[in-house]
Amino acid sequence: MDDNPKALLRNLFSVAVAAAHPDQVLAEHLPDDRTGRAVVIGAGKAAAAMAAALERHWQGPLSGLVVTRYGHGAPCRHIEVIEAAHPVPDDAGQAVARRTLALVDSLDAGDRVFCLLSGGGSALWSLPAPGISLADKQAVNRALLQSGADIAAMNCVRKHLSAIKGGRLAQACWPASLHTFAISDVPGDDPSVIASGPTVADPSTSAEALAVLQKYGIDGPPAVLDWLQSPASETLKPDHPALANSRYTLIATPQQSLVAAAEHARQQGFEALILSDRIEGESREVAKVHAAIARQVRRYRQPLAPPCVIISGGETTVTVRGGGRGGRNAEFLLALALELRGSAGIYAIAADTDGIDGSESNAGATLTPHTYERALAAGLDVEGLLANNDGYGFFSALDELLVTGPTRTNVNDFRALLVLPE
Structure with a gap:
């Protein structure tokens, strides 16, 4: 004793930390055949470590880029690692989100994408929806962080203000096959909440995002309020065809x-x-x-x-x-x-x-x-x-x-x- x-x-x-480290948990969830070519994208505080672990265990060609919080990087040979701000997003996170969408947008049905997600990904992949500025998103994010709202409520707002979250990344990857490997940082391990669910369907609605702002007394910028009242702000729902080639695996949980x-x-x-x-x-x-x-x-x-x-x-x-x-x-x-x-x-x-x-x-x-x-x-x-x-x-x-x-x-x-x- x-x-x-x-x-x-x-x-x-x-x-507890070691039990969730990518070095310990990623390899067992990879496909048996590890010789094919894959494009790797990812975001979160564990994204760089996940990318490094993937490189060690994958035998085929890898390329791509991931984003992690400043100071959370890890050395990779083939996958580019970008660092950006968390919890309030910055220009670096916005830039890498644009690059990520551009990278997968040109893929076809014969391509394979690995998406590496972990907590923090929501802020690190911060690409505002049309008509919303980064400053608008930063203002809303700061207010949410100080409001006492739980992570599910915060991410409901974040993904409806985003051009990449709430399943929109999966839509950009279509028709390539997409396999997401995720480390959960949220109560209940809901994939639609982890990193604001960029590769899965989103059950929440724009109306619910507006209700969160109202509940916590957050006066959003006019562009934010206008967007949330537009039908275009809705995220992908379960029956969307872009999700047909998408798989999701939780590799570590609380x-x-x-x-x-x-x-x-x-x-x-x-x-x-x-x-x-x-x-x-x-x-x-x-x-x-x-x-x-x-x-x-x-x-x-x-x-x-x-x-x-x-x-x-x-x-x-x-x-x-x-x-x-x-x-x-x-x-x-x-x-x-x-x-x-x-x-x-x-x-x-x-x-x-x-x-x-x-x-x-x-x-x-x-x-x-x-x-x-x-x-x-x-x-x-x-x-x-x-x-x-x-x-x-x-x-x-x-x-x-x-x-x-x-x-x-x-x-x-x-x-x-x-x-x-x-």
Whole structure:
């Protein structure tokens, strides 16, 4: 049994990340015959690592280009790797989206396309629909990121404002055969949500995209509102003929990573419980629930007895009201610190498996039974920092940030609470 609680939690996170890395998961899903020519396209935080893994396992000629977030690149010999901005798109993402459409538009029925998708692809392939400027999309995207909207709602808007998402990339690839390999970063693993579903049918509508903007009080630019009211803004639906030659394979999911972490915990002598791979909601509210479960375990040995690990995944949200720094995982842990207020025997980690919590340099942070007491001794206003959405500032001051750098995969958030016996 590991006698260093923080080290155990960090190891669990590392195991979860490794279980979703393209080097570990892509090869088994490739066709048995790997000798043909293929054009490779892709977008997401794992796109470059996926392209590199594909090059190592494919024996035939490869060409194409993929886009990933700045700093998330990987060396490739035949596939061009472009880096662009995330989560707010920039000119580089727009340019590579145009190039991608041009690359596949000239293909015929004898050609084969591999599309490599992962979380972040929605922002990285940012090509506005006709009449909408990049500045318009950036403004809407910033507002969505601060609104508290969940990923499905955000992507509903994004794909209806796009010339490449919502199945439109599949339409551009037609009549070539298209096989998408995807790493899921969304609760429920819905292909139409992962990277805003550029190669699959979209069940959502333009009217629903408008409703999202209205629900969260987002005043979209006039061009955006005009476009969403036009029939041309509708995405591809399941019966569209361009989807006939399209296949889709999930090669890694949040659940796979949670299972791997739970198994590692058991190997170290701890019972493990996976709450869910699709927990959503405000980070601070999710923290309250996790705190209550941890206390139930420690006090009543329910639903399992300590020493044990409680694991969860999914994507929480933060409605930004303050001016502090920090992503949803830091906010979760800061709220958890307040809820537990130094409860003995409870440790925690929360981090984004892509290595970036929100837009900060850390993946997340760790929490010990002494965190709250240390914060008070350091003169930190815990409640005030939470009100200011400053989880990064809190954990930075206590030297409890988890900094991994880009992991080159992305299966969303990872949370683990370690509960020790009295």
